[in-house]
Amino acid sequence: MTESRLVAAGVTLGYGPAIVIDDLDLEIETGVVTTVIGPNGCGKSTLLRALARLLTPKAGHVLLDGKAISKMRSRDVARILGVLPQAPIAPEGLTVVDLVARGRHPHQSWVRQWSSDDESLVAEALELTGISDLADRSIDELSGGQRQRAWISMALAQGTDLLLLDEPTTYLDLAHAVEVLDLVDRLHADLGRTVVMVLHDLNLAIRYSDRLVVMSEGRVIASGAPADVISADLLRDVFRLEATVINDPVSDRPLIVPIGTRHVFGTVGGPE
Numbered sequence: 001m002t003e004s005r006l007v008a009a010g011v012t013l014g015y016g017p018a019i020v021i022d023d024l025d026l027e028i029e030t031g032v033v034t035t036v037i038g039p040n041g042c043g044k045s046t047l048l049r050a051l052a053r054l055l056t057p058k059a060g061h062v063l064l065d066g067k068a069i070s071k072m073r074s075r076d077v078a079r080i081l082g083v084l085p086q087a088p089i090a091p092e093g094l095t096v097v098d099l100v101a102r103g104r105h106p107h108q109s110w111v112r113q114w115s116s117d118d119e120s121l122v123a124e125a126l127e128l129t130g131i132s133d134l135a136d137r138s139i140d141e142l143s144g145g146q147r148q149r150a151w152i153s154m155a156l157a158q159g160t161d162l163l164l165l166d167e168p169t170t171y172l173d174l175a176h177a178v179e180v181l182d183l184v185d186r187l188h189a190d191l192g193r194t195v196v197m198v199l200h201d202l203n204l205a206i207r208y209s210d211r212l213v214v215m216s217e218g219r220v221i222a223s224g225a226p227a228d229v230i231s232a233d234l235l236r237d238v239f240r241l242e243a244t245v246i247n248d249p250v251s252d253r254p255l256i257v258p259i260g261t262r263h264v265f266g267t268v269g270g271p272e
Helices: 044-051 074-078 096-107 116-128 144-157 174-191 202-208 232-239 261-265
Strands: 004-015 018-029 033-037 059-064 081-084 162-166 194-198 211-216 219-224 243-247 254-258
Touching: 004 044, 018 044, 018 059, 018 194, 018 219, 033 044, 033 174, 033 202, 044 162, 044 194, 074 081, 081 144, 096 116, 096 144, 116 144, 116 174, 144 162, 144 174, 162 174, 174 194, 174 202, 202 254, 211 232, 219 232, 232 243
Parallel strands: 033 194, 033 211, 081 162, 162 194
Antiparallel strands: 004 018, 004 059, 211 219, 243 254
């Protein structure tokens, strides 16, 4: 059985008196890309926030490498786990290289100041994400895809092998979304990173994930390899989506083809 780096054990999560997730268990396997999917409001981002130590459970606990993450120092967590929140905001005028350099902050102290090793790791992170030529550009000037790669570079500069990405393709067109997910795929395949993502696009989630976790109303409904999870019945029950599932000729994985009323009823205007 694959070792789990990150574990949610009986976690109950919410905001104020409102409970979003109640008594949920989940294990994140080492060395795989796990993507959490589900309809809007099901608790995907809330779960990721708890895994990232950005939200404290009302009950239960999250374990990082066997330790209660809530009891670990923030600096120690940041040395193990890199996080890309949904729609992150950088200070106005901040350059790409300055943003990426912030990824080295968890490794700084009064004893250990900025070094040539830090400089090299920042340069390596920029090269891995293909934005070395943008190092001196302001974050404000970048396209959506370039901006996401800059934030991923910062997470890489932390030197962590565990990455949590909340909607890394938000607001991106399809070409830029594929560009960012291709990068995530390379980080996993070539560098062995363990990745946990939240995605809305189901077909992209299927193509770029080793494991899917399907959530609905704060609960895990199904989990496993995409071919074992995705079915017309699941799409109907969880997403209220009528669709057929065929084989993707490119990835040899499931491909979801939605069925609209035009095609259900066979007329342009739908039912009479």
